[in-house]
Amino acid sequence: LIAFLLYLFYLMGPIGGLVEGWTGLQSGLAAVRRIDEVESLPGEPAGGFGGLKEGGGPLRVTFQEVTFGYGDERAPAHKGVTFDVPTGGMVALVGPSGAGKSTVFSLLERFYDHDGGTITVGGRDIRDWPLAELRGSIAYVEQDAPVLAGTLRENLLFAAPDAPDDRLADAVARTRLDALVDRLPEGLDTPVGHRGVTLSGGERQRIAIARALLRRPRLLLLDEVTSQLDAVNEQALRDVILELAEQTTVLVIAHRLSTVRHADRIVVLEEGRVRTAGTHEELIDGDELYRELATTQLAAEGAEAGAR
Numbered sequence: 649l650i651a652f653l654l655y656l657f658y659l660m661g662p663i664g665g666l667v668e669g670w671t672g673l674q675s676g677l678a679a680v681r682r683i684d685e686v687e688s689l690p691g692e693p694a695g696g697f698g699g700l701k702e703g704g705g706p707l708r709v710t711f712q713e714v715t716f717g718y719g720d721e722r723a724p725a726h727k728g729v730t731f732d733v734p735t736g737g738m739v740a741l742v743g744p745s746g747a748g749k750s751t752v753f754s755l756l757e758r759f760y761d762h763d764g765g766t767i768t769v770g771g772r773d774i775r776d777w778p779l780a781e782l783r784g785s786i787a788y789v790e791q792d793a794p795v796l797a798g799t800l801r802e803n804l805l806f807a808a809p810d811a812p813d814d815r816l817a818d819a820v821a822r823t824r825l826d827a828l829v830d831r832l833p834e835g836l837d838t839p840v841g842h843r844g845v846t847l848s849g850g851e852r853q854r855i856a857i858a859r860a861l862l863r864r865p866r867l868l869l870l871d872e873v874t875s876q877l878d879a880v881n882e883q884a885l886r887d888v889i890l891e892l893a894e895q896t897t898v899l900v901i902a903h904r905l906s907t908v909r910h911a912d913r914i915v916v917l918e919e920g921r922v923r924t925a926g927t928h929e930e931l932i933d934g935d936e937l938y939r940e941l942a943t944t945q946l947a948a949e950g951a952e953a954g955a956r
C-alpha cells in the first residue's frame with residue numbers, strides 16, 4: 649500500500665512539493681480516498697502495482713446488467729448497463745453529462761467495485777483478475793492526463809522503460825510532440841510538470857497517447873479532449889487512435905463527430921442505462937437523443953471539420 653501511495657502521489661504530481669491550488673489538493677485527496685477503496689478490493693496481488701507488460705492481444709469487454717452507486721444519496725450511476733466491446737473493436741460512449749460514461753472507465757480500472765451484474769474483460773470476470781495484471785493491460789488516457797514530476801523522456805517511458813530509442817522517436821513524431829521537444833531547452837531531457845515546464849492539456853494528453861503507443865496496451869480507455877485542437881494535431885491524434893485501434897480494443901468517451909464516425913459501434917448512455925446502440929448512420933436516423941447530441945455536443949468539431 650505504501651508503494652502504491654507513493655506511486656499515486658507521484659502520478660498526481662501536486663503533492664511532490666507545494667500544493668498547486670485547490671484542484672491539485674482535490675485530486676490528491678481523491679487519490680487518497682481511492683486508496684482506501686482500492687485497498688479494500690478483493691483479489692489484490694501482493695506484488696504491488698508495477699505489473700505493466702506488453703503483449704497478449706486485444707481484450708473483449710462486456711457489461712451485463714451492471715449496477716453501481718457511489719454510496720451517496722444520489723441515484724445510482726449505473727442502473728443496469730449492458731454493452732459489448734468486441735476483441736479489437738472500437739466502441740464510442742456518448743451521452744449527456746452525468747449519464748455514466750466515466751463510471752464505465754472507473755469500474756474497468758477497478759477504482760470502484762460494481763454492485764450488481766457482471767463485467768468481463770478478456771472473457772474473465774473482472775473480479776478474478778489480479779489488480780496489477782488488469783491495470784497493466786489497460787492504458788487509461790484521461791482528459792486531464794497527469795504529468796509526472798520528471799523529464800519529458802521519463803514521462804514517455806514511464807510504462808515502457810525498455811522501449812528502444814527508435815520507438816520513442818516514432819511515438820514522439822506520430823503524436824506531433826516533436827515540435828514541443830524542439831521548443832524545450834533540453835529537448836526530451838527537460839523537466840516538466842510542477843517543477844518544470846508547464847504543459848497544456850492537449851500536450852499532456854498527447855504524452856499520454858504516446859505512452860500508450862509505446863506500451864501497446866490490450867485495452868485502451870480514452871476520454872477524448874473536449875478542448876479545441878488545431879487541424880494538424882487533431883488529424884495526428886485521429887491517425888494514432890485509429891492505428892492503436894488496429895492493435896488493441898478501444899473504448900472511447902467521444903466528444904468529436906470524427907471519432908464516432910470511425911467507431912464500430914456507438915453506445916448511447918442516458919441516466920445510468922444504455923438507451924440505444926448502433927453506428928452513426930443508424931443512430932442519426934433512429935435516435936432522437938443521439939441526433940441532438942450529434943448536433944450540439946459533437947457538433948462544434950463537426951462544424952470545424954465541415955469548414956475544412
Ligand code: ATP
Pocket residue numbers: 718720722724725743744745746747748749750751752
Ligand atoms: P460527464 O460527461 O459530465 O463527465 P459522465 O457521463 O461521465 O458525465 P459520470 O461521471 O459517470 O457521468 O457520472 C454518473 C453519475 O455519478 C453522476 O450523477 C455523477 O454526479 C456521479 N458521480 C460521478 N463520479 C462520482 C464520484 N466520484 N462520487 C460521487 N458521485 C459521482
